[in-house]
Amino acid sequence: MTRARSQERRAEIVGAALEVIAERGYRGASLGAVAERVGLTQQGLLHYFPTKEELLVAVLEERDRWDTGGSRTAGARRLDLLGSLVEYNAMRPAIVRTFSALLGESVTEDHPARDFFTRRYTQVRGDMAALLRAELGGTLPGGLTPAQAAPLLVAVMDGLQYQWLLDPEAVDMPAVFRAFLALLGYGAPVDDGGGATRSSR
Amino acid sequence: MTRARSQERRAEIVGAALEVIAERGYRGASLGAVAERVGLTQQGLLHYFPTKEELLVAVLEERDRWDTGGSRTAGARRLDLLGSLVEYNAMRPAIVRTFSALLGESVTEDHPARDFFTRRYTQVRGDMAALLRAELGGTLPGGLTPAQAAPLLVAVMDGLQYQWLLDPEAVDMPAVFRAFLALLGYGAPVDDGGGATRSSR
Numbered sequence: 249m250t251r252a253r254s255q256e257r258r259a260e261i262v263g264a265a266l267e268v269i270a271e272r273g274y275r276g277a278s279l280g281a282v283a284e285r286v287g288l289t290q291q292g293l294l295h296y297f298p299t300k301e302e303l304l305v306a307v308l309e310e311r312d313r314w315d316t317g318g319s320r321t322a323g324a325r326r327l328d329l330l331g332s333l334v335e336y337n338a339m340r341p342a343i344v345r346t347f348s349a350l351l352g353e354s355v356t357e358d359h360p361a362r363d364f365f366t367r368r369y370t371q372v373r374g375d376m377a378a379l380l381r382a383e384l385g386g387t388l389p390g391g392l393t394p395a396q397a398a399p400l401l402v403a404v405m406d407g408l409q410y411q412w413l414l415d416p417e418a419v420d421m422p423a424v425f426r427a428f429l430a431l432l433g434y435g436a437p438v439d440d441g442g443g444a445t446r447s448s449r
Numbered sequence: 450m451t452r453a454r455s456q457e458r459r460a461e462i463v464g465a466a467l468e469v470i471a472e473r474g475y476r477g478a479s480l481g482a483v484a485e486r487v488g489l490t491q492q493g494l495l496h497y498f499p500t501k502e503e504l505l506v507a508v509l510e511e512r513d514r515w516d517t518g519g520s521r522t523a524g525a526r527r528l529d530l531l532g533s534l535v536e537y538n539a540m541r542p543a544i545v546r547t548f549s550a551l552l553g554e555s556v557t558e559d560h561p562a563r564d565f566f567t568r569r570y571t572q573v574r575g576d577m578a579a580l581l582r583a584e585l586g587g588t589l590p591g592g593l594t595p596a597q598a599a600p601l602l603v604a605v606m607d608g609l610q611y612q613w614l615l616d617p618e619a620v621d622m623p624a625v626f627r628a629f630l631a632l633l634g635y636g637a638p639v640d641d642g643g644g645a646t647r648s649s650r
Contacts, residue, residue, distance in 0.1 A: 272476065273554055276557070350553075351553055352549060352551075352552055352553005354615065356474050356550050390632040391631060400609075402608065403604060405608070407607040410566075423597075424601060427591070427597040432591075
């Protein structure tokens, strides 16, 4: 098998794992179910990922590619990019579901994704604090510092995903996220009318 | 067995289920593990809860008792009570872990807690919007309406719980929640200094 074909196969397997985790969570996911979805035997899958945890690592690396677009882009208006990222996420519930399920599971005992999320959140809070300071200065509305607002920004993104996944008709995730940016003093006040239930687009 | 003794037994079983779910999630929890923890056979446990889902219902009713203290109390300063609820939660990570794990799992396919969380969040967003309107009026900072701020309030509470469970040393959940209230224009600006990493108490 060529190297390119092998890489392609790995990507297919990771894609199938994302689906199976979205359906059953990581603990509920079996390598057999993932293998079946890509037309491999379980033995065949083990050739690419010798353990379930190694497959999880590949899934989590996928997350890194998924959500750093907004936070790592240099230059101005990065808060706008963050708003666009939330809009983009609202168009792909499957992957949002996978990572929301994994985040929830990660707080249970000895979960293999726990260290990943812990380290990742330390990093993201730092990145967000720097971003807020660069765009809005050292004192935010309510007297908050960027370091205080950073965990709130992260919490809003995660928390809104659960509400939106459970009830996409009731929660306009991008509009509510933009409302949070307005609360931070960024961008125009959001035109409302219908509360949180109407799209602002 | 007396009725009182039977009720007590049920409460013990629900307590054990809370622990097992915190450790393994609901899908990973077995009735056998719950039974063992209270010194019953699985057959003995089925006398109290004939199915795993019935036990889950009792666990979710426990959640209702757990977190409605702040939102349902009539009278003024209810946002203060909400801040106190978050402080109280920071003293009992076990139960916070149980419900954070359940919320995460609830977005996976055909999860038996999904309807519960969906209905609950509809209710809580409504309650929070009414609370915000009563305490802060119809226009909040950034031009937000109470209906826009309500899902943010809920998202902040849920999202902060994950960050805090993963890294309690790094995230001072009650202080960061109070910072969010300050952002809404409620209460004094939070004294900071150490960012989100220091306790305000």
